Amino acid sequence: MKKITMIALATLVAAPMILMADMDRCVSCHGVDFEKQALGVSKIVKNMSELEIKASLDGYKRGEGGSLKDLMIQEVNLGVDTDAMAADVYSESRTPGFEEPSDEFIFQKRLSVRTLHKLKNNIKKADAKKDMSKIISQIKSAAFTMYTYDDLLKTKINFKTMSANKTKLNMDDILKKVSSVKSCVDHSFSEDEIVKCRVDFVNLAGSITRDEEKKIKAKSKANKPPLYTGEDAVDMSKYLKTIL
Ligand code: HEC
Structure with a gap:
């Protein structure tokens, strides 16, 4: 896709949504592959299933979580879609290193x-x-x-x-x-x-x-009009072809 159309379309995507490129922020607390216990309190996300990750994220969206939930409530409220976010976090935690798509x-x-x-x-x-x-x-x-x-x-x-x-x-x-x-x-x-x-x-x-x-x-x-087909009928077929 051309750069110009990307820029034009970018205005359509005004609301931020957490996808892979935005994972940079998570790394500081959770580790590159989500292998750390964030600030000593979170679960190790790398050991969670995608459904468990989604359930946690949905919890933060509803305002529920552990003692440091406010940090994550802030993160989750930047994104509008916990399905996509959970899929990204899960994939990121199972892919060693930091390989970003284009x-x-x-x-x-x-x-x-x-x-x-x-x-x-x-x-x-x-x-x-x-x-x-x-x-x-x-x-x-x-x-x-x-x-x-x-x-x-x-x-x-x-x-x-x-x-x-x-x-x-x-x-x-x-x-x-x-x-x-x-x-x-x-x-x-x-x-x-x-x-x-x-x-x-x-x-x-x-x-x-x-x-x-x-x-x-x-x-x-x-809805075709009934056609008169008697002996003296006019041949309408060539006109009908253009309107039907
Ligand atoms: C400032 C540090 C910090 C950053 C940045 C951060 N987190 Fe967290 N995360 C935490 C803490 C602390 C918890 C546990 C909060 C609680 O008490 O419920 C947590 C919990 C979680 C959990 C649930 C794990 C559990 O314990 O149930 C997920 C999933 C998660 N974070 C994903 C992310 C993602 C994705 C990002 C980046 C978009 C991110 N975090 C950014 C600190 C952070």
């Missing part, structure tokens, strides 16, 4: 995490009947943005072979799919990993679009 990757990941996090929340709040078209258009526009700014993704998507879903998706199905893409992105630490999640997401948007196309076609078929 700024561009971090930026891209941050953008996707943020978009999917918001989308998930919107779907959870949505009314299954009334808000379906709103959610669908949010999914389509998020997929479009992902597609536009990711050149690797473009090489992996073929719109022509994309087909409609066999069964109609309801709001729960959509939430499940979006959640699984979100978790896939949280656990991606390279371009090759994250592109797979994005392919899934664009496929979801594509199949929803195909569903809609099918509906529109069926509707326009049903």
Whole structure:
């Protein structure tokens, strides 16, 4: 991606979110691989599972923790998403040394995490009947943005072979799919990993679009004006071709 588009897009990601590049701060108390007991009181995070890390972080978000919880409450409140943060901390603690992904990757990941996090929340709040078209258009526009700014993704998507879903998706199905893409992105630490999640997401948007196309076609078929086919009928086919 070009520098210019990155700078333009950076303004979209105003809210900070803890991702790998921001781990620098944690090192001073927790050690490079989260192998230390921070300030002599924390658990050794390297020995915690990802779920335990997430539970701790969610606790700090709610204002709960040990005697020095205030320090961590401050850290967690900088980030909006404990799923992504727990995945990052877990990966960091299991990867020896300090290998940072490129700024561009971090930026891209941050953008996707943020978009999917918001989308998930919107779907959870949505009314299954009334808000379906709103959610669908949010999914389509998020997929479009992902597609536009990711050149690797473009090489992996073929719109022509994309087909409609066999069964109609309801709001729960959509939430499940979006959640699984979100978790896939949280656990991606390279371009090759994250592109797979994005392919899934664009496929979801594509199949929803195909569903809609099918509906529109069926509707326009049903609304065809009755044609007079008697002996003196005028051949309308060439006009109909242009309007149907
Ligand atoms: C100033 C020192 C300091 C910094 C910086 C810091 N932490 Fe902590 N961390 C602590 C302390 C102290 C605790 C235990 C707090 C308590 O009493 O609950 C803790 C607890 C934790 C825990 C839960 C472990 C447990 O005991 O349940 C996690 C996970 C964690 N920190 C992750 C991070 C991450 C990720 C960062 C960087 C974004 C970070 N910390 C930055 C000091 C720090």
